[in-house]
Amino acid sequence: MKNNINNGKNIGLILITLIMLSSFTGCKKFLDTSLQGKYTTEDYPYPGGSGPYDLYLYAAYNDLRSYDVHCTGFFLSTSVRSDDADKGSTPTDGGADANSMDAFPVAPNNGFVNGMWNGYFGLITKCNTALDKVQNDKDIVATDAQKIQAEAEAKFLRAYAYFNLVRLYGRVPLIDKLLTVAQINVPQSEPAQIYALIESDLQFAAANLPLSWDKKFIGRLTRGAANGLLAKVFLTQKKWTSAMASANAVMTSGQYDLSTPYNTIFGESGENSKESVFEVQATSIVGAVAADQNAVGAEFTQWQGVRDGGVWNLGYGWNVPNTNLENAYEPNDPRRERTFLYRSTPTTSYKTVYGETTPTTWANPAYNHKVYTNPSFRSLYNARAGRWMNIRILRYADVVLMYAEAANEVGGGANTTSALAALNSIRARARAGNNAILPNVTTTDQGLLRDAIRHERRIELAMEHDRFFDLVRWGISGSVLPNAGRPNFIASRDNLLPIPQAQIDLSKGILTPNPGY
Numbered sequence: 016m017k018n019n020i021n022n023g024k025n026i027g028l029i030l031i032t033l034i035m036l037s038s039f040t041g042c043k044k045f046l047d048t049s050l051q052g053k054y055t056t057e058d059y060p061y062p063g064g065s066g067p068y069d070l071y072l073y074a075a076y077n078d079l080r081s082y083d084v085h086c087t088g089f090f091l092s093t094s095v096r097s098d099d100a101d102k103g104s105t106p107t108d109g110g111a112d113a114n115s116m117d118a119f120p121v122a123p124n125n126g127f128v129n130g131m132w133n134g135y136f137g138l139i140t141k142c143n144t145a146l147d148k149v150q151n152d153k154d155i156v157a158t159d160a161q162k163i164q165a166e167a168e169a170k171f172l173r174a175y176a177y178f179n180l181v182r183l184y185g186r187v188p189l190i191d192k193l194l195t196v197a198q199i200n201v202p203q204s205e206p207a208q209i210y211a212l213i214e215s216d217l218q219f220a221a222a223n224l225p226l227s228w229d230k231k232f233i234g235r236l237t238r239g240a241a242n243g244l245l246a247k248v249f250l251t252q253k254k255w256t257s258a259m260a261s262a263n264a265v266m267t268s269g270q271y272d273l274s275t276p277y278n279t280i281f282g283e284s285g286e287n288s289k290e291s292v293f294e295v296q297a298t299s300i301v302g303a304v305a306a307d308q309n310a311v312g313a314e315f316t317q318w319q320g321v322r323d324g325g326v327w328n329l330g331y332g333w334n335v336p337n338t339n340l341e342n343a344y345e346p347n348d349p350r351r352e353r354t355f356l357y358r359s360t361p362t363t364s365y366k367t368v369y370g371e372t373t374p375t376t377w378a379n380p381a382y383n384h385k386v387y388t389n390p391s392f393r394s395l396y397n398a399r400a401g402r403w404m405n406i407r408i409l410r411y412a413d414v415v416l417m418y419a420e421a422a423n424e425v426g427g428g429a430n431t432t433s434a435l436a437a438l439n440s441i442r443a444r445a446r447a448g449n450n451a452i453l454p455n456v457t458t459t460d461q462g463l464l465r466d467a468i469r470h471e472r473r474i475e476l477a478m479e480h481d482r483f484f485d486l487v488r489w490g491i492s493g494s495v496l497p498n499a500g501r502p503n504f505i506a507s508r509d510n511l512l513p514i515p516q517a518q519i520d521l522s523k524g525i526l527t528p529n530p531g532y
Contacts (some may be wrong), residue, residue, distance in 0.1 A: 065232060067157045068165035071145035075172045076235075078141060079295045080313040083134025084176075085406050087318050088127035090334045091116040092183060092512060093480035098499035100478060103335035103379055104322055113333070119503040121512055123532055129515035131183065135176040139190060142173035147193045167223035171236050171244070174216035175408075178248060181209040182484050185511045185529055202525050203514075210252060217245040221261075226270055233287050233296075234405070239265045240293040243414045250417050251488050255424040262418035265292065266437075271411040273444045278353055278368060281385040283392055286405045293409035299396045312402025316386045320401055321356070323377050329388065329399045335379050336478055339499045343473060347452045350445050354477045356384035383478050412441055412475050420468050423461060431459050438468055441475055507531060 066072075078084055087109075094100045095116045102109065102117045112125045121128060146169045148155060149162050157165075173191075180187045186203035191212060194201070220241035228235045242264040249258035265271060275288040287294060297313040320330020336355050344351040357365035358377040365373045369390055388401040396403060419437035422430040439455045446453040456467045472485060486492040493506030508531025519526045 065228075065235075066161040066165055067155050068145060068148055068161070071141070071148050072165060072168050075138060075141040075145060075169060076296075078134070078138040079172075079406075080297055081134055081137075082314055083130040084138060085295060086314045087113070087333065088131040088134075090315070090319065090480060091127055092131065093483050094334050094478055096509075097482035097486060098496055098501070099336060099340040099473070099482045100334050100383075101337045102333060103382070104332040105378065108331070109333070117501075119501060119505070119509050120531070121509070123513040123516035123519070123528065125513070125515075128512050129517045132180075132515050132518055135180050136188075136190070138176040139173055140193075142169045142176070143190065143193050145169040146173075163223050164225075167220040167241075168236050170216035171220040171224065171241055174213045174220070174248075175244060177209055177213050177216075178244070181206050181213070182251070182487075183512050184514060186514075186527075188526075200522050200525050203527065210248065213248055214245070217241050217248060221245060221264070226268060234291075234294055236293070237270070239268050239270050240409065242268075243292045243409050243417075246414060246417045246421075247409075250421060251484070253424075253488075255421045259418060259421035259425060259430075262414050262421060265411070265414045266418060271414070273411065273415070273440060276447065277350055277445055280410070281353065281407070282368065282387075283389050283404065290411045291407065292411055292414060295406035295408060297403060297405050299398065299403040301395060305398070308396060308398060309400065309402045312400075313404070313406055314400075314402060315406045316388065316401030316404040319383045319386045320388070320399070321377065321382050322379070323374070326399075327374060327377070329393075330401065332379060332382065334478070335382055340473075340477055341381075343470070345453060345474075347449075348445065348474065349447060349449075349452075350474055350477070352384070354384055356382040356387055385478055407479065410476070410479070412444075413472075413479075413481070415441055416468060416472050416475065420465075420472075423464050423468060426461055431461070431464065434464060434468070435459075438464075438471055441471055445475070505531065 090100075091102070091113060095102050096119075102113050106114075111122070112127055115121045115125065116127070146166060149157075149166050149169070177187075177189075185206055187209060188201035189204040189208055189212060190201055220236070221238055224236055224238045224241055226238050228237070242261045246258045246261035246265070249255075249261060270289075271292060272289045275285055275290040279285040280288065280290050295313065297311070297315075299312050300308045300310075317330045319334045320332070321327050322330060322332025341351065341355060353368060356367060357373060358380050359365050359373045359375050361375060367373065367387060368384065369387075371390065386401065386404065388399070388404060392403060393399050393401075415437045419434045419441075422434035422437065435456060442453045442455065456464070458464050458467065469485070469489065473482060476482070483492075486495055487506075487510045492504070492510055496504040496509075508529075511529050513532040514526055514528050519528065
């Protein structure tokens with residue numbers, strides 16, 4: 016369900032009236048005119064009633080929509096740095112900070128790099144605040160069950176923030192409790208120490224989060240989200256058996272399946288579907304002035320929307336799929352058309368997923384179709400920026416492909432059979448009944464099956480913030496990216512972003528640069 020409350024970004028503690036957008040029917044948003052009470056700016060994205068620590072938990076949930084956590088820096092570093100996407104927009108838009116994510120190297124004074132550092136550590140601070148309230152605030156009356164549940168949610172979000180930090184920067188400060196001003200200058204910990212905290216937090220979350228929530232709390236963290244993220248953490252460290260077990264826990268939970276058509280997953284009607292394992296909630300307020308209407312949304316879609324004039328003025332046009340990705344699709348794979356929003360040509364007309372014919376005037380030949388908004392919602396909100404769109408962080412198909420990869424790496428007859436079954440279930444959903452395309456993979460050779468699974472991850476999850484991390488953990492970024500038109504990429508340097516120079520300066524040298532910077 017969509018809970019419309021204030022973002023809290025540069026606004027202060029203002030009370031606003033909450034108008035609900037419900038997703039009770041097919042997960043589709045529609046206007047609920049009943050007033051749902053008043054919330055502070057930190058009460059995002061859920062209504063009250065689940066526990067006495069909600070205020071502190073919602074402060075952390077709220078940060079998931081923030082610009083520095085899930086917007087330009089996020090997709091630049093996870094998608095544009097890969098071989099799937101280019102920065103897009105115009106050559107000068109975003110300046111050197113944006114263009115260097117395409118061209119390498121990224122400078123230590125890059126604003127996006129510093130912004131993400133602040134964003135993720137801000138999220139960690141809010142998680143530690145919630146945990147401190149659970150563990151130390153004796154004035155809050157709570158049952159043991161309420162304490163455990165709140166601790167599990169906070170630890171999940173802290174683990175997610177640290178997982179992104181360690182993959183982006185490598186060595187980062189490990190801060191697992193509230194610190195005084197005198198304690199705040201913390202040196203970097205090695206990645207192994209960070210991963211130990213991430214695993215511990217997610218294992219606690221997986222053991223204590225519910226399988227599902229009442230539908231008024233739709234999108235709130237679940238056991239499946241914890242096990243799914245834990246599978247990715249294990250996969251990143253090549254802990255294949257553990258990754259396989261965590262992914263299998265999601266697959267056998269009965270909460271998720273592949274029934275949502277690929278064409279539907281990414282639109283408004285596909286939000287919080289059986290495909291959704293971890294999804295950031297966002298919405299808009301119908302009839303509100305622009306500032307209030309957008310205050311409850313996320314900027315993720317806006318920055319990737321079509322950049323043009325008139326009715327096609329939908330965003331800033333960043334993060335565009337490129338020809339390298341386009342050429343990776345098998346013949347007639349329908350997922351390509353749902354990923355590439357093509358500009359029409361004088362000889363060929365292309366349509367959006369909603370049937371609109373695209374013009375020939377766009378600056379870029381293609382945009383990210385997965386963030387394209389339904390025109391009926393643009394009309395409903397009298398807006399084009401798409402801030403009402405949720406952000407898909409972890410899909411069920413991702414979990415299934417992680418299971419396939421881990422099972423193949425563990426090896427053995429039964430595991431190979433399981434890996435093939437998981438892989439082919441993704442291809443079956445993609446072919447949508449057309450048996451003339453995307454035939455089942457049949458090889459039992461471990462190396463060939465590994466290649467097939469890696470290919471499927473790229474295509475199924477294209478433009479969804481996994482490709483760069485996959486290339487790095489597979490150990491092939493140093494060959495793939497230069498061959499894909501990134502000649503300045505040097506794996507020993509560019510697998511990680513630089514430690515922000517601003518943070519090194521603030522620490523008075525306690526923080527040290529990454530190799531190559």
